[in-house]
Amino acid sequence: MTIPDIYAQIRKLNPQIAYFSMEIGLRVDLPTYSGGLGVLAGDTIKAAADHRLPFIAVTLLYREGYFQQRLDADGQQQEIPVAWDPEKLLLELDMITIRVPMGRHEVFLRPWLYLVEGVDGGQVPVFFLDSDLPQNGPEERRLTAHLYGGDQRYRLSQEIILGIGGLRLLSALEIHSVLNFHMNEGHAALLTLELLQRYRRDIEETWDPTQVWDHDRVRHLCVFTTHTPVPAGHDRFDYKLVDELLGAYMPLEILKRFGGQDELNLTTLALNLSRRTNAVSKCHRDVSMQMFPGHRIRAVTNGVHSPSWTCSEFQELYDLYLPGWRQDNFLLRNAIMIPGEQLFAAHMSAKARLLQHIKEKTDNLLRSEVLTIGFARRATPYKRATLLFSQPDRLRHITEYYGPLQLVLAGKAHPHDEPGKQLIKDIFKTSKQLKDLIKIVYLENYDMELGKLITGGVDLWLNTPTRPLEASGTSGMKAAHNGVPNFSILDGWWIEGWIEGKTGWSIGPPPSGPQVDLASNLLDANDLYEKLEKEIIPIYYNERSCWIEIMRQAISFNASFFNTYRMLMEYCMNIYSFASPSRPPAGLSGRLG
Numbered sequence: 139m140t141i142p143d144i145y146a147q148i149r150k151l152n153p154q155i156a157y158f159s160m161e162i163g164l165r166v167d168l169p170t171y172s173g174g175l176g177v178l179a180g181d182t183i184k185a186a187a188d189h190r191l192p193f194i195a196v197t198l199l200y201r202e203g204y205f206q207q208r209l210d211a212d213g214q215q216q217e218i219p220v221a222w223d224p225e226k227l228l229l230e231l232d233m234i235t236i237r238v239p240m241g242r243h244e245v246f247l248r249p250w251l252y253l254v255e256g257v258d259g260g261q262v263p264v265f266f267l268d269s270d271l272p273q274n275g276p277e278e279r280r281l282t283a284h285l286y287g288g289d290q291r292y293r294l295s296q297e298i299i300l301g302i303g304g305l306r307l308l309s310a311l312e313i314h315s316v317l318n319f320h321m322n323e324g325h326a327a328l329l330t331l332e333l334l335q336r337y338r339r340d341i342e343e344t345w346d347p348t349q350v351w352d353h354d355r356v357r358h359l360c361v362f363t364t365h366t367p368v369p370a371g372h373d374r375f376d377y378k379l380v381d382e383l384l385g386a387y388m389p390l391e392i393l394k395r396f397g398g399q400d401e402l403n404l405t406t407l408a409l410n411l412s413r414r415t416n417a418v419s420k421c422h423r424d425v426s427m428q429m430f431p432g433h434r435i436r437a438v439t440n441g442v443h444s445p446s447w448t449c450s451e452f453q454e455l456y457d458l459y460l461p462g463w464r465q466d467n468f469l470l471r472n473a474i475m476i477p478g479e480q481l482f483a484a485h486m487s488a489k490a491r492l493l494q495h496i497k498e499k500t501d502n503l504l505r506s507e508v509l510t511i512g513f514a515r516r517a518t519p520y521k522r523a524t525l526l527f528s529q530p531d532r533l534r535h536i537t538e539y540y541g542p543l544q545l546v547l548a549g550k551a552h553p554h555d556e557p558g559k560q561l562i563k564d565i566f567k568t569s570k571q572l573k574d575l576i577k578i579v580y581l582e583n584y585d586m587e588l589g590k591l592i593t594g595g596v597d598l599w600l601n602t603p604t605r606p607l608e609a610s611g612t613s614g615m616k617a618a619h620n621g622v623p624n625f626s627i628l629d630g631w632w633i634e635g636w637i638e639g640k641t642g643w644s645i646g647p648p649p650s651g652p653q654v655d656l657a658s659n660l661l662d663a664n665d666l667y668e669k670l671e672k673e674i675i676p677i678y679y680n681e682r683s684c685w686i687e688i689m690r691q692a693i694s695f696n697a698s699f700f701n702t703y704r705m706l707m708e709y710c711m712n713i714y715s716f717a718s719p720s721r722p723p724a725g726l727s728g729r730l731g
Contacts, residue, residue: 142233144229144231144251145311145312148194148263148311148313149311149312149313151192151194151261151263152192152315153192153193153194153263153313153315153316154192154315154316154317154318154714154715154716154717155186155191155192155193155194155316155317155318155320155714156194156195156196156304156308156313156316156318156319156320157179157182157183157186157193157194157195157196157320157322158195158196158197158300158301158304158319158320158321158322158326158329159175159176159179159195159196159197159322159323159325159326160175160176160197160198160285160296160297160300160322160323160325160326161175161176161179161197161204161285162176162179162180162183162195162197162264163176163177163179163180163586164180164183164184164252164254164264165586166585166586166587167222167227168222168227168252169200169203169204169220169222170197170198170199170200170203170266170285171204171285171586172204172285172286172516172550173515173516173550174515174516174611174612174613175322175323175365177586177589177612178440178442178612179195179197179322180443181441181442181443181446181447181612181702182322182443182702182705182706183195183254183262183264184254184256184262184443184445184446184702185256185441185443185701185702185703185705185706186254186256186260186262186706187254187255187256187260187261187262188256188257188258188260188445188464188465188703189256189260189703189706190256190258190260191260191262191706191710192315192716193262194262194263194264194265194308194313194316195262195263195264195265196264196265196267196300196304196307196308197264197265197266197267197300198266198267198268198282198285198296198299198300199224199228199250199266199267199268199282200282200283200284200285201222201224201268201270201282201283201284202219202220202283202284203219203220203222203284203285204220204284204285204286204550205217205218205219205220205284205550205553206218206219206220206583207550207582207583207584208582208583209562209566209580209582211566212563212566212567213562213563213564213565213566213567213580214559214563215550215551215559215562217553219284224250224266224268227252228250228251228252228266229250229251229252230248230250231248231249231250231251231265232248234248234249234307234310234311235247235248235271235273236248236249236267236303236306236307236310237306238298238299238302238303238306239298239302239383239384239386239387240278240295240298240383241382241383241386242386245269245274245278245281245295245298245299246269246271246273246274246278247267247268247269247271247299247303247307248267248268248271249265249266249267249268249307250265250266250268251263251264251265251266252264252266257445257464257465258465265304265307267282267299267300267303267304267307268282269281269282269299270282270283281295281296281299282296282299286552287553290375290376290379291379291383293373294373294375294379294380294383295383296325297325297326297327297328297373297404298328298383298384300325300326300328300329301326301327301328301329301330301331301332302328302329302331302332302387304326304329305319305329305332305333305336306332315717316359317359317714317715317716317717318359318360318361318713318714318715319333319359319360319361320361320362320363320714321360321361321362321363321408321412322363322365323363323364323365323366323371324362324364324371324372324373324403324404324405324407324408325373325404326408327362327397327404327405327407327408327411328404328407329360330356330360330396330407330408330411330412331384331387331388331393333355333356333359333360333411334351334352334353334356334388334392334411335387335388337352337355337356338350338351338352339351339352351392353396353411356411357410357411357412357413358413359413360408360411360412360413361412361413361414361415361416361713361714362408362409362412362414362415362416363415363416363417363418363438364405364408364409364415364416364417364418364426364435364609365418365609365610366607366609367422367425367426367429367606367607367609368520368607372403372404372405373403373404373405374398374401374402374403374404375401375402375404376401376402377390377393377394377401377402380393380402393407396410396411397410405430406430409430409433414436414712414713415433415434415435415436416435416436416437416438416709416712416713417435417436417437417438417609418437418438418439418440418609418610418630419437419439419440419609419610419630419631419633419634420437420439420633420634421606421629421630421633421634422437422606422609422610422630423435423436423437425606425609436712436713438705438708438709438712438713439610439631439634439700439705439708440610440611440612440615440631440700440705441612441615441699441700441701441702441703441704441705442612442615442616442619442700442701442702443701443702444463444464444467444470444619444697444701444702444703445464446590447590447593447615447616447619447620448594448619448620449488449590449591449594449595449620450488451484451485451487451488451594452484452485452488452594452619452620452621454484455476455480455481455484456470456473459472459473459475459476460472460473460476466703467697467698467701467702467703467704468698468699468703468704469698470619470693470694470697470698470701471694471695471698472694473621473690473693473694473697473698474690474691474693474694476690478683478686478687478690481621481686481689481690482682482686482689484621485597485620485621485622485689486506488594488595488620489506489510489595489596489597490506490595491591491594491595492510492546492591492592492594492595492596493505493506493595495591496546496579496581499581499582500579500581502577502579504544504546504577504579505542505544508542508543508544508577509541509542509543509544509597509598509674509675509678509679510543510544510545510546510595510596510597510598511526511543511544511545511546511596511597511598511599511600511625512545512546512547512592512593512595512596512598512599512600512617512622513526513545513546513547513548513549513599513600513601513602514546514547514548514549514581514584514588514589514592514593514613515549515601515611515613516549516550516551516552516558517549517550517551517555517558517559517561517562518551518552518555518557518558518561519557519558519561519604520603520604520607521549521602521603521604522602522603522604522659522662523547523549523561523565523602524561524564524565524568525602525659525662525663525666526545526600526602526663526666527564527565527568527572528659528663529663529667530568530571530572532667533572533576533667534572534575534576536667536670536671536675537575537576538575540670540671540675540676541675541676541678541679542576543576543670543675544576544577544578544579545576545577545578545579546579546581546592546595546596547565547578547579547580547581548580548581548582548584548588548589548592549562549584550583550584562580565578565580566580589613589616590616593613593616593617593619593620593622594620594622596617596622597622597678598622598623598624598625598674598678599613599614599617599618599622599623599624599625599626599642600625600626601613601614601624601625601626601627601632602626602627602645602662602666603627603629603630604658605627605628605629605646605648605658606629607629608627608629608630608632609630610630610631611626611629611630611631611632612631614626614631614632614635615631615635615696615697615700615701617692618635618641618692618693618696618697618700619693619697619701621689621690621692621693622689622692623641623642623643623688623689623692624636624641624642624643624692624696625642625643625645625666625669625674626642626643626644626645627644627645627646627662628644628645628646628647628648631700632644633648634700635695635696635699635700637691637695639673639688640688640691640695641688641691641692641695641696642688642692643669643673643674644665645662645665645666645669646658646661646662646665646666647661
């Protein structure tokens, strides 16, 4: 198939949803993601392909990825660029060159294409924008080199490429059917400026300067998902920098009108120019309404792509007892019928694979009969990875008198997050202090492959964020798909999925407000230790049938609901607009990626 044929085939898909995300995680060897936001984007795209939604996606091509993490014996993190070859995974669309404004000149971009295939042959095109072209200067060529790197100028430049460049790409492809420009977090909000330019009226048409910019039409086309209450997740830029890069493209008074008077806030810009905004859990909706008063914010709780995050052992079980579960994830509710002996045997097989991986990578020998707790997520202070270790003497007491424990942890700290890096070193220090009693393993270079291995292989999933900063969280959903109960702070999705003693256990009280003081750390730690002592460890070691029932209920109640199948249904019903109910064609001929 020639490239013009591919363009024609893409247009035949009649895409009505254009999904813009700064990072997208589709596979482990395509390093265009850093963590939860990107993996969620990838899961969303996979589910759209599964169900043949009229979907396309746009992101950036990061030739050096996020980074590979290396940890020394003391837990000191080293960041190493990722080496990969886009030509082996993507198709370069070299017939298209896009230009975006960048100060007094323009930056040239080229798109690459990856086609995501669904379980029944549906496809979603994903475009990756690349600035490494000979037409650009040395600095401009590196604007898409790495994810979340560089200074404010670098970040704003990348967001110009994503938002403005992404819209110009769709125009170059002659895709005019989009009714929903979906901004996955504020990083993509500059696409609203390109839409304002696209629908700008002539002054002779209105004779009213205030009506030149058709913001109502732009608002009608845009939807926005906000993902976090953490301030670092809401990009802000000084207007001096904005004027340097965008002043010739868009008047500052327009930027200030929609993006904030004191600085350009991309979340504010997206909120003001979207017809619908959603948070990623019901709790996060309430927090977001407090953060952004005057805006109506809906809730669409996140989900995970069930086929991607179910380990091979459980896939075989589901195929046997729940045929069709890949197409209809709601069928997982019938996991309650799976024989307990087979369920536990499948889990122990997945656990054995994890322990073998740990042995090969770290020389640590973990025991299969010991209750194994997993904790894997970005290493940053509000995740409180060290809460379990906050009272070492009590942890010793628990393992001596109630039953042994072993712990598997993983997670990268952002290169500029020194407190996050210190957390990793603190865990390494604790592991040495407790080595005679508790095995604590910290696996380096947390990625999608390792995440699937851990969530499928541990016995209990631990999550200890500071309330109410966990907007949703998805790692616990992945664990539930593998029959692993959650033991978590009541925040994000877990408030909706938690049935005490049935799908897992809570830690501490529900969130009571935007601030959590130091006393809450002690309160949460005490509750954590109390439930380990009195409930979790005794059930695991002494009531195996009860533990297996909790595993089944985690699948039936949690995995059957917290998946991208249900999530996309909610987006289609409550967020997106469609021209007609008709489905796109069966897919593109041939297979790419």
